[in-house]
Amino acid sequence: xxxxxxxxxxxxxxxxxxxxxxxxxxxxxxxxxxxxxxxxxxxxxxxxxxxxxxxxxxxxxxxxxxxxxxxxxxxxxxxxxxxxxxxxxxxxxxxxxxxxxxxxxxxxxxxxxxxxxxxxxxxxxxxxxxxxxxxxxxxxxxxxxxxxxxxxxxxxxxxxxxxxxxxxxxxxxxxxxxxxxxxxxxxxxxxxxxxxxxxxxxxxxxxxxxxxxxxxxxxxxxxxxxxxxxxxxxxxxxxxxxxxxxxxxxxxxxxxxxxxxxxxxxxxxxxxxxxxxxxxxxxxxxxxxxxxxxxxxxxxxxxxxxxxxxxxxxxxxxxxxxxxxxxxxxxxxxxxxxxxxxxxxxxxxxxxxxxxxxxxxxxxxxxxxxxxxxxxxxxxxxxxxxxxxxxxxxxx
Amino acid sequence: xxxxxxxxxxxxxxxxxxxxxxxxxxxxxxxxxxxxxxxxxxxxxxxxxxxxxxxxxxxxxxxxxxxxxxxxxxxxxxxxxxxxxxxxxxxxxxxxxxxxxxxxxxxxxxxxxxxxxxxxxxxxxxxxxxxxxxxxxxxxxxxxxxxxxxxxxxxxxxxxxxxxxxxxxxxxxxxxxxxxxxxxxxxxxxxxxxxxxxxxxxxxxxxxxxxxxxxxxxxxxxxxxxxxxxxxxxxxxxxxxxxxxxxxxxxxxxxxxxxxxxxxxxxxxxxxxxxxxxxxxxxxxxxxxxxxxxxxxxxxxxxxxxxxxxxxxxxxxxxxxxxxxxxxxxxxxxxxxxxxxxxxxxxxxxxxxxxxxxxxxxxxxx
Numbered sequence: 001x002x003x004x005x006x007x008x009x010x011x012x013x014x015x016x017x018x019x020x021x022x023x024x025x026x027x028x029x030x031x032x033x034x035x036x037x038x039x040x041x042x043x044x045x046x047x048x049x050x051x052x053x054x055x056x057x058x059x060x061x062x063x064x065x066x067x068x069x070x071x072x073x074x075x076x077x078x079x080x081x082x083x084x085x086x087x088x089x090x091x092x093x094x095x096x097x098x099x100x101x102x103x104x105x106x107x108x109x110x111x112x113x114x115x116x117x118x119x120x121x122x123x124x125x126x127x128x129x130x131x132x133x134x135x136x137x138x139x140x141x142x143x144x145x146x147x148x149x150x151x152x153x154x155x156x157x158x159x160x161x162x163x164x165x166x167x168x169x170x171x172x173x174x175x176x177x178x179x180x181x182x183x184x185x186x187x188x189x190x191x192x193x194x195x196x197x198x199x200x201x202x203x204x205x206x207x208x209x210x211x212x213x214x215x216x217x218x219x220x221x222x223x224x225x226x227x228x229x230x231x232x233x234x235x236x237x238x239x240x241x242x243x244x245x246x247x248x249x250x251x252x253x254x255x256x257x258x259x260x261x262x263x264x265x266x267x268x269x270x271x272x273x274x275x276x277x278x279x280x281x282x283x284x285x286x287x288x289x290x291x292x293x294x295x296x297x298x299x300x301x302x303x304x305x306x307x308x309x310x311x312x313x314x315x316x317x318x319x320x321x322x323x324x325x326x327x328x329x330x331x332x333x334x335x336x337x338x339x340x341x342x343x344x345x346x347x348x349x350x351x352x353x354x355x356x357x358x359x360x361x362x363x364x365x366x367x368x369x370x371x372x373x374x375x376x377x378x379x380x381x382x383x384x385x386x387x388x389x390x391x392x393x394x395x396x
Numbered sequence: 397x398x399x400x401x402x403x404x405x406x407x408x409x410x411x412x413x414x415x416x417x418x419x420x421x422x423x424x425x426x427x428x429x430x431x432x433x434x435x436x437x438x439x440x441x442x443x444x445x446x447x448x449x450x451x452x453x454x455x456x457x458x459x460x461x462x463x464x465x466x467x468x469x470x471x472x473x474x475x476x477x478x479x480x481x482x483x484x485x486x487x488x489x490x491x492x493x494x495x496x497x498x499x500x501x502x503x504x505x506x507x508x509x510x511x512x513x514x515x516x517x518x519x520x521x522x523x524x525x526x527x528x529x530x531x532x533x534x535x536x537x538x539x540x541x542x543x544x545x546x547x548x549x550x551x552x553x554x555x556x557x558x559x560x561x562x563x564x565x566x567x568x569x570x571x572x573x574x575x576x577x578x579x580x581x582x583x584x585x586x587x588x589x590x591x592x593x594x595x596x597x598x599x600x601x602x603x604x605x606x607x608x609x610x611x612x613x614x615x616x617x618x619x620x621x622x623x624x625x626x627x628x629x630x631x632x633x634x635x636x637x638x639x640x641x642x643x644x645x646x647x648x649x650x651x652x653x654x655x656x657x658x659x660x661x662x663x664x665x666x667x668x669x670x671x672x673x674x675x676x677x678x679x680x681x682x683x684x685x686x687x688x689x690x691x692x693x694x695x696x697x698x699x700x701x702x703x704x705x706x707x708x709x710x711x712x713x714x715x716x717x718x719x720x721x722x723x724x725x726x727x728x729x730x731x732x733x734x735x736x737x738x739x740x741x742x743x744x745x746x747x748x749x750x751x752x753x754x755x756x757x758x759x760x761x762x
Contacts, residue, residue, distance in 0.1 A: 079582035357574030360535030
């Protein structure tokens with residue numbers, strides 16, 4: 001069959017070795033073999049080397065008891081839990097740093113970008129100095145400065161700085177009151193959810209009505225009023241207060257009770273936010289500058305206020321330029337969170353390394369760590385690409 | 397874009413499936429329970445034809461997994477030379493093979509790095525105040541001879557007034573991750589029903605830095621390590637080491653699995669150090685001792701007979717070279733931790749010779 005096929009091609013007087021289709025086909029096959037061969041070699045190499053050195057590649061250790069303590073966890077953890085569970089604690093700690101970091105870095109970055117575009121000399125210069133300094137110092141160095149110089153330089157726990165209200169700041173971390181749900185919490189949560197749904201619906205419906213009729217309906221203000229008003233109303237209706245407050249109390253060594261943010265987490269988060277924020281600032285600034293000057297002027301001419309110009313005219317157009325590089329900044333922040341190992345914050349990579357040491361399984365644990373980073377990064381990328389497609393100009 | 401992502405994802409899935417599938421295959425088929433079977437692992441290394449002794453001789457030096465950050469055990473002197481109790485054990489092995497205590501390459505390792513370094517044959521000896529445990533013996537390598545009997549202790553600030561572990565309920569404790577110390581800390585506090593918050597670092601310096609800065613109420617590690625660290629503090633007298641022993645920490649040099657000859661060589665060198673002290677042979681008198689009347693001493697120094705040197709591939713007078721280079725066990729101990737030690741003073745306690753009521757004991761050389 002294939003012989004006949006080749007006959008057909010060569011019959012058109014093109015020699016076999018100069019036929020583009022055949023050359024391309026051969027190149028494809030060769031590169032496919034090379035790639036598959038390389039991957040197979042790499043995997044085989046890992047397995048052989050591991051076997052030779054008596055390294056176990058199995059995942060059977062996952063259910064064994066971990067035995068090591070972890071400094072902080074979002075889910076209840078103690079040493080009797082399994083290695084797999086400890087790993088999950090690490091994953092959640094990474095997500096806790098990455099998600100909060102992404103939101104905060106975006107806010108900081110946008111503010112810094114606007115400041116750098118400002119015509120106010122002082123604001124402009126402060127933003128420039130921040131961006132240029134922070135972008136040019138390695139993140140690891142900054143983390144060390146934040147952790148060892150700034151946060152460990154806070155006063156001892158006995159001499160905590162007391163902030164307004166029962167919030168205490170010391171070397172041990174930031175202690176603040178924690179809300180504790182009581183019996184009526186469930187009923188009150190109902191009000192909160194209804195309030196949220198109603199607020200979203202009102203925002204959409206009123207917004208659409210305003211667009212169609214041109215009559216001012218205050219969609220945002222109404223939505224906010226409902227979102228806060230309904231839970232407030234619920235608070236009094238359910239009778240007993242749905243939340244009580246657990247205040248931090250100074251014990252013999254530390255504060256007990258309340259909510260605690262460790263300085264390790266604070267140092268990591270501050271470092272990541274400040275560092276990534278500087279990069280995001282430049283991304284946002286580039287996006288805003290990419291919007292044609294005429295658009296500002298036209299919007300001004302229509303009588304829009306400064307805030308409205310930004311919100312309604314500039315940002316929607318800047319987004320198209322901002323989103324793609326912003327995605328890579330988000331991915332950077334997530335991956336950079338693995339530097340937590342330097343400041344003792346038990347993130348995914350940190351817990352992974354502890355498991356490797358205590359269970360003696362380097363290859364399986366590293367493949368798990370790689371898998372989780374790959375998964376979170378790809379998920380972020382997919383979501384942001386989806387959003388990117390939505391804000392792109394639709395050509396008509 | 398989404399196609400690319402899909403392709404990447406599927407590639408990763410295929411890779412991980414392959415890895416796990418092969419991994420299960422590769423896991424020694426003979427012994428079914430399987431988590432550890434050293435004999436299986438030992439075979440391939442031997443098949444490669446070259447023994448570790450041959451590799452070491454070809455290389456011209458011994459690769460020693462060590463540390464540079466612990467006073468007394470492994471640190472740098474003012475000239476940047478590696479010194480310390482653990483370091484001298486490596487130098488002893490180098491002296492046995494090359495008659496040169498400098499024929500060592502020191503690889504500094506963190507607590508978390510040392511296990512994998514031994515598993516992957518990166519070092520010939522791991523001499524880095526490493527505790528011998530059964531799981532490490534099964535997974536990491538072979539542990540030779542216990543050279544330092546230690547126990548886990550707890551250091552606190554004097555003004556805290558704590559004298560026992562029970563006083564530390566609710567305290568924050570600094571500890572190095574990837575150590576037995578970390579596990580013992582959890583065991584000890586849990587069994588006593590005490591609450592604690594750990595602060596862990598991979599890097600030992602960070603642990604004590606954080607403790608000294610006041611990040612933690614207490615720091616825990618081997619007592620010898622705590623003594624060493626305390627000696628380096630700005631105000632050593634502000635800190636006390638509690639009179640509690642939380643665990644057994646037999647500090648032992650280890651070698652990679654799979655080479656019995658190498659395992660025996662390192663063990664024999666350690667036995668020589670101990671026996672030399674027992675027989676009173678020191679780096680000062682080793683040459684005079686060649687003429688000693690004691691057959692034990694003459695045998696050890698290679699003047700007469702053979703206690704297995706040639707079978708191990710070592711020269712007849714290797715023990716004399718070792719003692720000349722680093723001294724006997726007691727000399728090494730005193731050099732760093734004796735009354736006039738370079739690092740600090742630590743009573744020998746249970747690390748005395750068995751004759752003097754301690755635990756240091758070696759099989760006879762014959």
